[in-house]
Structure formats: C-alpha cells, structure tokens
Amino acid sequence: MIFQAMIRKQRIVCGLLLLLILLTIVIGMGLGYASLSYDRLIPTLLGQGTFKEEFVLFSVRLPRAIITLLAGMALALSGAILQSMTRNDLADPGIIGINSGAGVMVAVFYLFFPIEAGSFVYMLPLIAFGGAFLTACLIYISSHQRGIGLQPVRLVLVGVGFSLALSGAMIILISSAEREKVDFIARWLAGNIWGDDWPFIWALLPWLAIFIPLTLYRANRLNILSLSEPSAIGVGISLNKERVISLVCAVALAASAVSVTGGISFVGLMAPHLAKALVGPRNQLALPTAALIGGWLLLLADTIGRNITDPSLPAGIVVAFIGAPYFIFLLLRK
Template sequence: MAMAAKTPASRHFRLWLGLSLVLLAAMFYIHLRTGFNHLSDEVLWQVLLGRGTEAQNLTVFDFRMVRSVLAVLIGSGLAMAGSIFQTISRNELASPSLLGVNAGAGLLVMLLIDQKSLDASLGFWEIPVAAVLGGTMAALAIYGLAYKKGRTLSPYTLVLTGISLTAGIHALQMLLVVRLDPQKFHVVNAWIIGSISGNTWAHVWTLLPVVLVLGLLLWSRSQDLNLLSLTDETAIGLGLPLNRARFLYLMVAVVLAACCVAIGGNIGFVGLICPHIARRLAGADFFRLLPLTAILGALLVLSADWVARVIIAPDEMLLGIVVSLIGAPYFLYILVRTGK
C-alpha cells in the first residue's frame, strides 16, 4: 500500500474525486430541468426552495427527483458491486451479469409475470423480491458448482462456471419470451432492457438503505478487499480466510446488485466500466477506489437517463439501451487492451 500511495493516480485522487462530485451535482441539476414540461432555472430554484405551485412541486419532486435519485442509487450500487466481482474473479471484464445476478433476476421476474393473469396487477414488492431471489440463487448455484471442499476457490473456475450457467439461464429466458402474450412481453421487455421511469419515492426509500449500508460495509472492509486483490498465497499468509472472505463479499455484492436490478431492470455495463475507470484514476486501494467507483456509476446512469429522455424527445429511449451504446465500445477497448 505504501507503493500504491506514490502512484500518480493516488496523488491525484482528491482532484478526481472533487471533479467527479462537481460533474455529478451539475448532471443532477440538468436532469431535474429535463422533462416533457420545460422549467426555467428561475422556476426550478423557486420549486427547490419551497415556493413552487402544487403542479410544479408534483412535477419536480414526485416525478423528476425520484428518477434522479434512483439513477444515482442504482448507478452507484451496480458500480460498487462490479468492483467486488472484478476483485474476487481477478478479471477486469467481470460484472454483476458475469456471475448470473442479472440473468437469474430476469428469469424469476419473467416467471412471475408469466404466472400472473392479465387482470391481476403486480404488487409493489413482487418484482423486487423475485429479482433479488433470482439473482441470489443464480450466484449461489455458480459458487456451489465452482467450490471444491478442501481447496481454495479458483477465480478462473468461478468465471467459467458463471459464463456457462448464465448462458443456460438466457436460453430459458428465450423459451419463456416466445410464450408471453404481447401485453406481458411489453412489461418484461422494458424490465430486461432497463428503465427507471414510473417509480415512486417508495422505491427510493427501499433502495437507499441497501446501497448506503452495504456500500459503507464494503468501504469499512477496504483492507480485506485489498488482500483479496493479492495472490492466494499472499492473502492467506497475511491472515485472510480466503474462501470465507470470497463468499462473504460475493454475497454482499450479489445482494447489492440484485436490489439495484430489481428496481432499475437489467442495466448492463455499469458494473464493468466504472470500476475499471476508477481503478485507473484512483489506484487499487479500495479505501479510495470504492467511493470514486460509486460516484462514477451514479454519473454514468444519471447521464445516460438524461440522454434517453432528450435524444428522441418528446418520446424517450429505455435507459438500458443508452448505457449499452456507451458501454459496448468501452468493453471492446478493455478487451483489446487486456489482450495485448
């Protein structure tokens, strides 16, 4: 860690942290201004200071701000989960989707919607609970298949098992899609691609403690996460119970990602590219890496949702499409760079 402190990334950490916070605050304000009904800066500030009309308050606080806050929470949660997955698997291309979290969540949500009659409305908790259960079960299945008693869990075996099981889950999803009627398919399609429109403050208050508590827990265990980045022999020699630590932090990351996916849908690439960028800016020390990763994730999802709302206005694109358009080229860049 003493060597890491001398790197340029560590020396400029405060600069990058401050700059990213300024950009996030600016993007949050721009996001609040954007919508079907245009609000000037003067009107928006009046509303934020409590002097708006009832209609203006409804527009800003109950529609736009809910979406803005959820974008921040989902982006930061997915990014932090991605950083843990990349550390445990020792793979820069790892993300929540790699260990089946997104696929498992999507499969259980599709089964739930498929079993519901068209006349029955889904309860507030049904899709989030199904998504968390599906993501957790998929990750546990992958861990169980990769784990061999009496041996140290191999990150490479974990990755290969995750890729295989995720592919199988996607095949089951395709079989379910063809039997869905058009109305159910529209609901499933929006969730699978990823969208945060139509949510309420109840979703915010549900997700906020999860992201905050689990994020602080991971940050407080930065030393353990740093040890997980080392070779197995070094980590064990420094006193880390390797298999137990990998399982514990894997489950924390799975729950964190699954809760974000439960409310925002299957938003990809956030957990892949944000930890990668943060690592290049802040270095590998999790005490610095994790906060910057969270801020970059929030900035990415907030910016992508703003683009989704303005690019074909007055209509809007689904958030997941915009994130994929940003993330796919960066994924190829990482692939080419790591292959050299």
C-alpha cells in the same frame, strides 16, 4: 500505507464527481416533455412553484434522478467487489449473469404469483436477491476447480453462458404471457428505469444502507482477496469465508439495483476501472470513487436516453453503446 498525496487526489476527484452529478441532475431537471425552466428550479424546490412545476419536479424527475444515482452506485460497487474477489478485470454483475438471474426470478414472481400493490415494490429487491444469489452460487461452483481454486477466466466464460441461458429462459417465460406483462419484462430486459417513484427509493434504501457501508468497511479484505490465493491465505484470512461474504454483498447490491432499473450491464465493469485509473488500486480510495462514477454514468445515460429520441431510449442501451467497446478493449488487452 496510503500516501497523503493519493488521499488528497481522491478527495479532489470525488469533489469533481459530485459537481458532475449535481450538474447532470440540474440539466436533467429542465429537459423532457414537460418544460421546467431552470430559473424556476430553486423556487419550486422551496415550495414556491405552480402545481404543474411541483408535480414535474417532485413526482417525475427528482425521484427518477435519485433512483438512477443510487442504482448506478450499487452496480459500480458490485462490479468492484467481483473484480477484486475473482481477480478478473472483466467481472461485472451484468456480464457474468447475476443480473439475468435476478431478472428471471422477478419475471417468475411477476407472471405467476398474486401481486399486491402495497407490497410488490418492497418484495422486488428480495425476490431479485434470491434469483441472483442462486445464479452466483452456481457460477462460482462451476468456476472452481479442485486442487487449483477459482479460475478467473473460466468464471467469465461460465457467467456469459449462464447469462445467455437465462435470457433464453426469460424469452420462454414471456412467450405465452399477457401483453401488459410482456411489455413490463421487455422494458426490464432493455434496462429501462421503470421504478421511478418514491416507493421504489424507500424499497432500495435499506439494502444500500446496509451493504454500501459494509463494502467500504471491507475494503482492505478486498485488497487481500485480489492477491493470489497463497498470499491471501498467508496473511491469515479465511479465504472461503471472505469470498462468501463478498459474494453476498456483490449480489445484494446488484440485485437491489436491477430490481428497479432493469437489466443494466457494463456500469459495474467501467466504473471500477476508471476509479483505479484515477486514484490507484487501493480499494479504500477506489471504492468510493467507483460508486460516484457509477452513479454519474447511469444518471448521464438516462438523461441522454430520455432526450435523444422519441420514444426515449432505455438507459441500459445507452450504457451498452459505451460499455460494449470498452469490454472488447479489455478483452483484447488481457
């Protein structure tokens, strides 16, 4: 049973987060190399701007803001699923190697397969999903001990090992590649929001339109998975089946996001924790809140990174500056 007071609190928190997201987008629209004054935003949105103003807003900044927001939401939900499924507060698609698996597959596809401009954008999420899912399965199998079950601490350690190994594989792959392709992969590794045009949004939307509602629908199943294994079995669910479905959802959300934003970690770690601290541990309330927090965090990191240095600092590095100390804090506390 979810008390009405908690539902009201969650609605207030989500309302405030939506205002923060809107405020961050508006601030980001007016910042950057090409000036766009804030008093010209609404006229430009209504089609009354100059060619330059409309180009800056509709072709550069607005699609980047949308793709960053959507990717942050996907990463946050992926982290929330992994934390509930593994009963481990340190689980995150970037930390445990899922993002690295997606990155290696994207790099292999980019370096060794013929690329067609029209289909490349739409193939990326599918290619990333394949690499991420294979990596997640290997991590899951390596973390499972017969007679005991899934070992949450072991999962993080195995995942970190996979992440390091895959990062090394990425370096080997790019060591003999062309300069242009090396630059692309280097930007991906740094978490640079490189997919900042409308086709990338259309490529990402079908994945999110399927897996975000599915994740929210399965919120109560995630509540049960976060219990001990005997308790979860005792309420009558098929543990392995639910874990596989949850793993597919987490991998699909993370892979589709990082295929267009690059290797971004810590959003999936921080957002679920902050959401549970604000609205409680029930996933029916925490998942939508975590999605909004994740979207805002990545949007804020990208806005800061684009304007704090010249050249711009990748959003993945800005998030890491915040997330790494938080990860150490959680590690010491647990």
